[in-house]
Amino acid sequence: MDKLRITGGPRLKGRVKISGAKNSALPAMAASLLTAGEVTLENVPLVNDIFTTRRLLRELGVMVEFEPDHSARLRAEKILSHEAPYDGCAIGARPINLHIQGLEKLGATVRTEHGYVEATAERLTGSEIVLDKITVTGTENLMMAASLAHGQTILQNAAREPEVVDLAEMLNRMGAKIDGAGTPTIKIEGVHELKGTMHRVIPDRIEAGTFLVAGAITNGDIEVLDSNPNHLTSLIEKLREAGVNIETGPEGMAVRGNGALKATDVVTKEYPAFATDMQAQYMALMTQANGISFITENIFENRFMHASELLRMGANIRIDGSRAIVSGKDRLTGANVIASDLRASASLILAALIADGVTVIDRVYHLDRGYEKIEEKLRSIGAQIERLK
Numbered sequence: 001m002d003k004l005r006i007t008g009g010p011r012l013k014g015r016v017k018i019s020g021a022k023n024s025a026l027p028a029m030a031a032s033l034l035t036a037g038e039v040t041l042e043n044v045p046l047v048n049d050i051f052t053t054r055r056l057l058r059e060l061g062v063m064v065e066f067e068p069d070h071s072a073r074l075r076a077e078k079i080l081s082h083e084a085p086y087d088g089c090a091i092g093a094r095p096i097n098l099h100i101q102g103l104e105k106l107g108a109t110v111r112t113e114h115g116y117v118e119a120t121a122e123r124l125t126g127s128e129i130v131l132d133k134i135t136v137t138g139t140e141n142l143m144m145a146a147s148l149a150h151g152q153t154i155l156q157n158a159a160r161e162p163e164v165v166d167l168a169e170m171l172n173r174m175g176a177k178i179d180g181a182g183t184p185t186i187k188i189e190g191v192h193e194l195k196g197t198m199h200r201v202i203p204d205r206i207e208a209g210t211f212l213v214a215g216a217i218t219n220g221d222i223e224v225l226d227s228n229p230n231h232l233t234s235l236i237e238k239l240r241e242a243g244v245n246i247e248t249g250p251e252g253m254a255v256r257g258n259g260a261l262k263a264t265d266v267v268t269k270e271y272p273a274f275a276t277d278m279q280a281q282y283m284a285l286m287t288q289a290n291g292i293s294f295i296t297e298n299i300f301e302n303r304f305m306h307a308s309e310l311l312r313m314g315a316n317i318r319i320d321g322s323r324a325i326v327s328g329k330d331r332l333t334g335a336n337v338i339a340s341d342l343r344a345s346a347s348l349i350l351a352a353l354i355a356d357g358v359t360v361i362d363r364v365y366h367l368d369r370g371y372e373k374i375e376e377k378l379r380s381i382g383a384q385i386e387r388l389k
């Protein structure tokens, strides 16, 4: 298993380009199943979750070709199988009851047997669905299903994430009739058929946020290009509150650390509030802030795994249910640590960038699921980081 070896110290300086959003490219690839026409996606991040989805789609019979320029061509002309193989996650139970309830509201018959979910329907019928809880992929899944249903569907309490809006834009280009994506109420007029299209995936706001924190924690000076600051308003607000200089512009953002970080509390909630996918990275930053900060995780029940590894590096963090209490500022020292999930891995890299000495991070396969060549990007702005194969 690959490891990363990081020597802490350098202030990061320079320009880094952000890749396309994993959490937008994944549903966009799935949407290719809704048409026999060719779908071309641009700005596709070359990360393992994308490769896993490529393998899955190919097993279902979809033609999937990736080009070196981060574009992908997909065509689901002949579906050979309707069965997707099983796969698991560490940040908590990932229930799909809301997906199933929504599909049943649209008239599907759903059976769960031996861990497999089988959903069948002649043709789905539009309906009003009030989601008990805001779910990102649940909203995306039901938006896709309703696009080809008979009649109108109204999705209430829908997720408002930029990735949901991006998918709705792509589906509308394919001929769907979706209104209200980005608001809690999405209206979908079902159509008979969807056609192929070309779609450019939005920038990855979580990768961009991770590099903003990298600039802040190393007291660095970096430009985060090909990113959209409008998708990161709550993170930018919190970083500024903590004393970090952030400038935004048409090309992206610039972060300039200015030494003293102030402890600043965050509470993770659905978009546009503070993203759970930035919580771990933010915790690493708060270990370097003056004072005590409270980090409350409201979305996933088991998303503090990185805290115990940060403790190994000398951080002072206490977990109290869904809240972490971080007493900064701590001098971190390099250690051997283990990544437990995608964003936890990023948090350990950020801590290692400022720790005294060498940190070795094991199980970086978690990181490769969602970050494209992160060590090369970090090295290009001055980090001392190498992958140990």
Ligand code: EPZ
Pocket: 022, 023, 026, 093, 094, 095, 096, 097, 098, 099, 100, 133, 134, 135, 136, 137, 138, 163, 276, 277, 299, 300, 301, 342, 343, 370
């Ligand atoms: C998406 O996951 C993202 N993944 C996650 O990013 C992200 O953390 C999450 O949204 C929240 O923002 C992708 O887009 C591929 P949810 P998703 O359904 O859709 C509960 C990353 O790091 N729930 O919005 O699976 C659920 O348990 C990943 O890139 C139900 O109870 O998350 C959770 O507590 C990690 N029943 C909450 O809702 C359901 O049927 C929100 O989950 C569905 C969800």
